[in-house]
Amino acid sequence: MARTMTAKEYEIYKSAxxxxxxxxxxxxxxxxxxxxxANYGLDNKDVQYxxxxxxxxx
Numbered sequence: 001m002a003r004t005m006t007a008k009e010y011e012i013y014k015s016a017x018x019x020x021x022x023x024x025x026x027x028x029x030x031x032x033x034x035x036x037x038a039n040y041g042l043d044n045k046d047v048q049y050x051x052x053x054x055x056x057x058x
Contacts (some may be wrong), residue, residue, distance in 0.1 A: 002041035013050050021055040030058040 005013075013032065020028035033054070036047045 002044060003039065005040050005044065005046045010046055010050070014053065017050060017053045021053070024056070026056050026058055029054050029056060033058055 013036065016032055017029065020032065033051065036050060040047045042048070
């Protein structure tokens with residue numbers, strides 16, 4: 001069972017995604033995506049929203 005994302009973790013991931021988008025760092029986005037899916041699963045609503053923030057396909 002995937003664990004629940006805390007508000008602090010959510011904000012950290014969101015900030016990291018926005019920074020990677022700004023720097024056009026697709027590899028960082030790829031790593032973030034792997035961590036999100038591994039830690040929380042694709043069924044998590046927060047994960048689904050965060051993945052929609054990606055400016056680039058990875």
